[in-house]
Amino acid sequence: MGTLGPDCGSDSGSDAGAGAGSSADSHPDRPRVLGTRELCSTRIFSVHQERVVLPSGLEQDLAVVRHGGAVAVAAVGANGRLLVVRQYRHAVGDWLEEVVAGRLEPGEEPLAAARRELEEEAGMRAEHWREVSTFFPAPGFCSERMTLFVATGLRAAGPDRLAPDDDEEIEVAWRRPQDVLASARDAKTLVAAAFVLRDGAADSGLT
Amino acid sequence: MGTLGPDCGSDSGSDAGAGAGSSADSHPDRPRVLGTRELCSTRIFSVHQERVVLPSGLEQDLAVVRHGGAVAVAAVGANGRLLVVRQYRHAVGDWLEEVVAGRLEPGEEPLAAARRELEEEAGMRAEHWREVSTFFPAPGFCSERMTLFVATGLRAAGPDRLAPDDDEEIEVAWRRPQDVLASARDAKTLVAAAFVLRDGAADSGLT
Structure with a gap:
């Protein structure tokens, strides 16, 4: 386990972060970032307070959780069932059934992360991968x-x-996709079930 | 606009937060929280670092974003189309189409928040509401x-x-639920489309 590195209140006015546009961004339908300040930082994410000018001219303070990205895997068995893993989620104070998922490591491609997580979390490998x-x-x-x-x-x-x-x-457990849609309480798992239900014939029964 | 209130590094060892279990929680399949420290706080959420003992006995430092909860509304018109709103999301640096949604106000019931958000964001009211x-x-x-x-x-x-x-x-725009599932990039909107597709006959064409 790494230790958390809280680093509150440090000014870093030029760090607009990935995907947030930059202070130099003059695209008319995007906000302009006047400044960024890191409020705190953890092993998984950091929090920045940003002063932005919206396209309307309105100035706003926005707090953003900056996160490095993640992958999720809807692993479908030959019987059409969806692989879920049951784990305790401290943030919500409960056990949840979720599809395999995890954070990207620095520089890691999403597909490589998906293969790694499927093996680490479920001990499985897959022949066919499709980004949906x-x-x-x-x-x-x-x-x-x-x-x-x-x-x-x-x-x-x-x-x-x-x-x-x-x-x-x-x-690990195997669930029918319609049961997952009816009972899962994790957003990515609901989304995964929705795509498996939509494309069911194409993804199940082939292996 | 309220101003952000960063409040970094204040110790609050007894504040385990809603839904996280408490330090006194001795349920054997839940972690025990040894201590909580607030790393920072914003208008929308706060961040806490918590020291927990997992059921296995392993001790862990976990950072948690504490958020007051939210609602989303899959508003379906008589033509079966789903109401989406287009808005700039600074956190992801792009414009997204999303179903109506918003945070709960303190003490507000989810249904009341859903009615309020549908009216504020889309200028609409609805006769029939169903929690899905x-x-x-x-x-x-x-x-x-x-x-x-x-x-x-x-x-x-x-x-x-x-x-x-x-x-x-x-x-505001109206989209076919299958098009939303195919193209939306917001998790709650994908989940909303999935439920409307599942229950379509029951929810559309009635109004």
């Missing part, structure tokens, strides 16, 4: 961008599998 | 809980409508 959507879980205040893959042609990774992180205590 | 899902947009690090409603029987709110926030510059 890229979306933002919480665009109102967080920069996180998530790429969703459908993975089919699943097999056990075998004895040389990548080990899970020591902080991950994970159980 | 409650989910977490980013449970890996954020406590935000979102309640999704399907609203039908839509009509213009009229001249006495609630005005939008002065920071909201919003355009």
Whole structure:
């Protein structure tokens, strides 16, 4: 485990962050960033307060959680069922069933991260990968961008599998996509179920 | 606009926050919180660093974004189309089409917030409301809980409508749910489209 590095109140006026536009951005339909200040920083994300001028001319202070991005994997078995992992989520104080997912490592491509997470979290590898959507879980205040893959042609990774992180205590289960849509409480998992239901015939029964 | 109130580094060891369990929680399948420290706080959320003991006995430092919760509204017209609003999202540096949504005000019930947001953002009221899902947009690090409603029987709110926030510059459009699922880049909007597609016959054409 890395230690958290709170670094509150440091000024960094030129750091507009990835995806936020920059102070030099003069595109007329985008805000202009007058300044950025880091409020705090953790192992997973940092928080910046930014002063922006909206296209209307209105000035606003906006707080943004800057996050390095993530992937999610809708792993579909030969029976059409969706692989979910059950894990305790401290942020929401409960156990959730979610599709395989995880953060991008620095410089890592989304597909490589998806393969790694499927192996680490579920001990599985997949023959076929298809990118189905890229979306933002919480665009109102967080920069996180998530790429969703459908993975089919699943097999056990075998004895040389990548080990899970020591902080991950994970159980695997297989659920019908319609049951996942009806009962999951995690946004990316609902989105994954929706795409598997839409494309079901193309992704299940092939492997 | 309120000003941001950064309040970094203040210790508040007893504040475990809503939904996170408490220091006194001895439920065996939940972590025990040893301490909480607020790293920073903004108008929309606060960030806490928490020391927890997992059920396995492993101790961990976890950073959590604490958020007061939100609602989303899948407003479906008589033609079966889904109401979306287009707005600039500074956190992701782009314009997105999203279903109507917004944060709960302190003490506000989700349905009341949903009615308010539909009127403020789109100038509409709805006859029929149905809660279809409650989910977490980013449970890996954020406590935000979102309640999704399907609203039908839509009509213009009229001249006495609630005005939008002065920071909201919003355009309204109507999209086919299958087009929203194919092209939206906002998680709650994808989830909303999925439920409208699943229940389409029950929610459209009635009004």
